[in-house]
Amino acid sequence: MRRPFAEVIGSPIHQSRSPAIHNFWLERAGIDAGYGATEMMPERLTEYFSVRRADVNWRGCNVTMPLKQAVLPLCDRLDPLARKIGAVNTIVRGPDGSLTGHNTDAAGFLEPLAADLRQPHLFRMARILGTGGAARAIVAALADRNFTLVLAGRDPAKARALLDELAPGGDHHAVPLSHFAGATDFSFDDRSQLLDLVVNASPLGMIGQPPLDFHFSHAPPGSIVYDIVTSPPRTPFLEQGAAAGFRTVDGLSMLIGQAAAAFALFFGQAPDRTTDGDLCAMLAA
Known part of the structure; x- marks a missing residue:
C-alpha cells in the first residue's frame, strides 16, 4: 500500500521550499508519509x-x-478565515473525499x-506591495491588528477594491506600484511608539521575475522590511533594506510559520518547532 502524502501545487513550482520543510518534519516525527510538488495551472x-479526491492516501495540498x-470554487467547504480573506493556501x-479550504x-x-504586535503603539502603518492571494491574507491580518494600510499594485483600482473588501471603514490608501519607485523628500515625523512595516507581497524579486523597484526614502525610520519571496531567501529588496539600516524579515519565516499550521492539518500533529534552527540552516544552504 502506498503511504500517505501531501504536496504543493502552483506554477512555477520547482523553486518551492515546501517539500524540504514538510519532509524534514515528517522525518523528525517518525511519520511514514511524504510530501511532493506538482506543477499546476488553473485550467488543470x-x-x-x-x-x-479518489485517492485515500492523499492528505491534501x-x-x-x-x-x-x-x-475557491473547487472546495466543498471554506474555513471562516479563508472565506473572509477570499484566498486558500x-x-x-x-475521509469522504470532500475538500476543505x-x-x-x-x-x-x-x-x-x-x-x-504585543507592544502598544500610538499608530501602526504598513506599506504593502502586491495585490495577489498572499497580499489578501496580509491585508486582512494587518487590518485586524489596527494598521493603516497603503496598498500598491499595478492596477490601483484593484488595490482599492481589495481594501474596500477586506479592510472597510479604515483610512487606507491605494496607489500604483510606481509610487514607491522614485525618491521622495517627505519628512517623516518622530517615529517613537509607532510600528511601520514595508512588505513585498508580490513575486517581484523572485528568481525568474523582474526586480522590485522600491526606493527606501519611502520607508519611515525604524521600519521593518519584510519580503515574502523565498527564492532567493535574501532578495535584493532585503539586502537594500539591511544596507539602509532597517530590520528585515525574509520569506522563509512566513513560509515555515504557514507550513507548520498546514502540517498539523495534513498529518494530525504539530511539527517539532524546536528544530527550526536546523531547518533554516538547511533551507539557506
Whole structure:
C-alpha cells in the first residue's frame, strides 16, 4: 500500500521550499508519509482534484501562485478565515473525499512579528506591495491588528477594491506600484511608539521575475522590511533594506510559520518547532 502524502501545487513550482520543510518534519516525527510538488495551472485544477479526491492516501495540498483564488470554487467547504480573506493556501481531504479550504498565510505572516504586535503603539502603518492571494491574507491580518494600510499594485483600482473588501471603514490608501519607485523628500515625523512595516507581497524579486523597484526614502525610520519571496531567501529588496539600516524579515519565516499550521492539518500533529534552527540552516544552504 502506498503511504500517505501531501504536496504543493502552483506554477512555477520547482523553486518551492515546501517539500524540504514538510519532509524534514515528517522525518523528525517518525511519520511514514511524504510530501511532493506538482506543477499546476488553473485550467488543470478540475481534473487534478477529481483524481486526488479518489485517492485515500492523499492528505491534501498547499496552494501557491497563481492558484490561491482559482481553487475557491473547487472546495466543498471554506474555513471562516479563508472565506473572509477570499484566498486558500491549504486544502485538506476529508475521509469522504470532500475538500476543505484553509488559509494559513495570515498566521504564517504574523508569526515573526508576534513580539512587535504585543507592544502598544500610538499608530501602526504598513506599506504593502502586491495585490495577489498572499497580499489578501496580509491585508486582512494587518487590518485586524489596527494598521493603516497603503496598498500598491499595478492596477490601483484593484488595490482599492481589495481594501474596500477586506479592510472597510479604515483610512487606507491605494496607489500604483510606481509610487514607491522614485525618491521622495517627505519628512517623516518622530517615529517613537509607532510600528511601520514595508512588505513585498508580490513575486517581484523572485528568481525568474523582474526586480522590485522600491526606493527606501519611502520607508519611515525604524521600519521593518519584510519580503515574502523565498527564492532567493535574501532578495535584493532585503539586502537594500539591511544596507539602509532597517530590520528585515525574509520569506522563509512566513513560509515555515504557514507550513507548520498546514502540517498539523495534513498529518494530525504539530511539527517539532524546536528544530527550526536546523531547518533554516538547511533551507539557506
